[in-house]
Amino acid sequence: MERYDGPLDDAVIVALGCNDCGVWRDCLEALEAALARFRAEGIDVLARSSWWSSLAWPDPTDPPFLNGVVIVRSDHDPHGLMQALGRIEEAFGRQRHQQNAPRTLDLDLIAYGRLCGDLDGLILPHPRAAERRFVMGPLAEIAPDWEHPRGSRAVDLAEAATVGRDARPV
Template structure:
């Protein structure tokens, strides 16, 4: 487990899928996406287990699989988010309505302690702290990570998350 100083520099990416695309399952698709992170210049340092949650806001859609990884990101946040969008595209992601079903969703949750809003990116992710399917997996790999704005740890945020309360390890 990383120390507090290491977590101050953490680059955190959340992964999600509820459409398997050409894969046997969403978990298989997520594993394939993770396998390509290093090749894309984002080697994985640590990862959570996969979590299951009901689709939100429409629980009639397929269940989600979610997880969190800490990665090495030698480039800046804008280059990192563009790399994540390229990986999504390789796995058939089509951007449509918000919260719609998707093959692969990659969100840059935090880039060290940076706080910024640009047309491309908001850091830290503006809604991640509300979502158990993000904070639960993050608490698995970095329970002591502190939100750069709120100051609460990943474990504390997971305990009080209000969206995806049914999320649990698969």
């Protein structure tokens, strides 16, 4: 875990998740390999959380998830960053044939500085991140005082989250 000591109003936050290791030995190896791929897409990791484990949502009978959060720097605008994250997902075998199905890699843009609203189909901050302990818990590790536009800090959102309440650091 690496805490972020930069300006929180500029933080670009990406969440990572995996519950199907694909060709990798396990989800931990898959997520570490995904992070290693960020640089090739022009994304520098400035801080990273520990990995957190949680039951799959919404179907807890699916394989459990491993999740984490990183704060990054990139010259990409929000749409360009989403495209870069999509290329990484694709390289890791991400299939989008069924909503909430197990996935080899899930990369979500949680926040891009203080941008807020619908940016031509890209909604920032991520519309459901504040409800998810498996996002807010890892974010609270590295930037506990990051403030959601609704006015709550990451550490408080992690405590109040209603989805993924079982999420814990591994």
